[in-house]
Amino acid sequence: MHRQFNIILKTAGLAAWLFLTPALAGEVAVEPSDQGADMLVDTTDDADSRSEEITADAEQFVDASAQDADGVPLSEAVTTAGDEPEPLTILGAEVLPGTSQRLSWAATELFEGVPVSTPVLVVNGAMPGPTMCLTAAVHGDELNGIEMVRRVMHDIDPDRLSGALIGVPIVNVQGFRRGSRYLPDRRDLNRYFPGNPNGSAAARIAHSFFTNVIERCDALVDLHTGSFERANLPQIRADLRNPDVVTLTLGFGSTVILHSKPGVGTLRHAATQAGIPTVTLEAGGPLQLELSEVRDGVKGIESLLTSLQMVKRVRFWGAPEPVYYRSSWVRADSGGILLSDVSLGSTVREGDLLGTITDPMNNARVELRSPYSGRIIGMARNQVVMPGFAAFHVGIQTDESEPAPVDANVAGDAPPDNEGGAYIDGISE
Numbered sequence: 143m144h145r146q147f148n149i150i151l152k153t154a155g156l157a158a159w160l161f162l163t164p165a166l167a168g169e170v171a172v173e174p175s176d177q178g179a180d181m182l183v184d185t186t187d188d189a190d191s192r193s194e195e196i197t198a199d200a201e202q203f204v205d206a207s208a209q210d211a212d213g214v215p216l217s218e219a220v221t222t223a224g225d226e227p228e229p230l231t232i233l234g235a236e237v238l239p240g241t242s243q244r245l246s247w248a249a250t251e252l253f254e255g256v257p258v259s260t261p262v263l264v265v266n267g268a269m270p271g272p273t274m275c276l277t278a279a280v281h282g283d284e285l286n287g288i289e290m291v292r293r294v295m296h297d298i299d300p301d302r303l304s305g306a307l308i309g310v311p312i313v314n315v316q317g318f319r320r321g322s323r324y325l326p327d328r329r330d331l332n333r334y335f336p337g338n339p340n341g342s343a344a345a346r347i348a349h350s351f352f353t354n355v356i357e358r359c360d361a362l363v364d365l366h367t368g369s370f371e372r373a374n375l376p377q378i379r380a381d382l383r384n385p386d387v388v389t390l391t392l393g394f395g396s397t398v399i400l401h402s403k404p405g406v407g408t409l410r411h412a413a414t415q416a417g418i419p420t421v422t423l424e425a426g427g428p429l430q431l432e433l434s435e436v437r438d439g440v441k442g443i444e445s446l447l448t449s450l451q452m453v454k455r456v457r458f459w460g461a462p463e464p465v466y467y468r469s470s471w472v473r474a475d476s477g478g479i480l481l482s483d484v485s486l487g488s489t490v491r492e493g494d495l496l497g498t499i500t501d502p503m504n505n506a507r508v509e510l511r512s513p514y515s516g517r518i519i520g521m522a523r524n525q526v527v528m529p530g531f532a533a534f535h536v537g538i539q540t541d542e543s544e545p546a547p548v549d550a551n552v553a554g555d556a557p558p559d560n561e562g563g564a565y566i567d568g569i570s571e
């Protein structure tokens with residue numbers, strides 16, 4: 143499947159590449175991924191009540207344990223002809239062409255000593271094609287992506303799908319249960335990919351997920367939201383130096399695209415390094431279900447599936463949005479109550495007022511003004527902030543030949559040790 147997807151990407155990607163990346167062309171090193179399979183797969187469904195809601199009305203998905211009980215003679219179904227659809231082998235199961243299954247993944251190392259599994263939805267199409275993966279809630283408090291995965295997966299008819307879709311609505315199920323971005327040990331799972339079977343708990347969970355699920359993918363869309371009371375305009379974050387990644391970005395229709403080099407340890411970085419082109423779809427903020435953002439995300443993903451010829455559908459979504467090759471966070475220089483004067487998607491000019499910070503004790507007020515002309519692609523909700531808080535994310539209109547500056551506030555350009563940059567603040571995915 144890798145081969146076929148690459149052909150599609152190369153064909154579709156050529157025009158994309160010429161169109162999008164005059165200044166950013168460069169080799170992206172692809173290293174072989176770290177193979178390893180010492181894991182415990184629990185295909186029973188022990189989803190708790192919240193994840194049960196999310197996977198409700200799941201009649202489309204055959205439960206894995208039921209499939210095992212039936213003892214499907216998988217070898218009979220295996221076809222090896224080049225243009226024939228093939229069973230998809232994942233998590234110890236074989237998903238036959240033209241069928242859907244709900245599997246589950248559980249990492250071996252768990253804090254409570256009790257396996258916690260999370261649903262992995264698989265739709266294997268009746269026609270051959272690439273395997274597209276959707277992951278959500280790597281940060282457990284980011285809910286919009288969970289609903290996007292549910293809507294996309296349950297809207298797909300396996301008989302009309304070319305290739306396969308793998309959807310993981312809640313990767314960080316422990317964080318999700320607690321309404322937390324983090325794992326129970328306060329580690330950010332999205333700093334530990336591709337993981338290490340002998341490392342910290344986070345590294346082990348990352349390794350298990352990467353080897354058992356992600357390595358089955360030909361391409362990946364990782365769904366996120368803003369962090370810590372910040373919301374993002376729906377946007378694709380992508381390393382536009384990679385032609386296969388560029389092709390993915392073009393499929394999303396009217397979605398803002400932001401060039402951003404992924405930080406080491408993010409799923410986007412690790413998967414792309416393993417030869418699986420990956421983009422992040424950011425939409426909205428944490429701890430809320432925002433239906434407008436969910437709809438935009440679903441439209442973008444379904445447009446992508448159409449553009450990759452995985453589904454034949456009328457879903458082609460409008461004219462492309464501008465691509466932002468640079469962006470920067472405007473930070474609070476003083477503490478106090480932040481009130482915004484702009485909203486997500488606002489167009490701003492250099493010097494425009496973005497918001498004010500008022501000291502509640504002495505009523506002193508400081509204005510935050512935009513150092514750039516551009517568009518507000520992320521911003522903090524009104525709240526009390528400390529000095530240094532990243533408040534407004536401005537997508538900067540540039541001459542595309544302008545090189546990206548080395549600035550810790552610029553998305554994806556955090557210094558190698560990532561200190562003080564977007565990576566540590568959690569304002570990169």
Ligand SMILES: [Zn+2]
Pocket residue numbers: 280281284365366367571
């Ligand atoms: Zn996130």
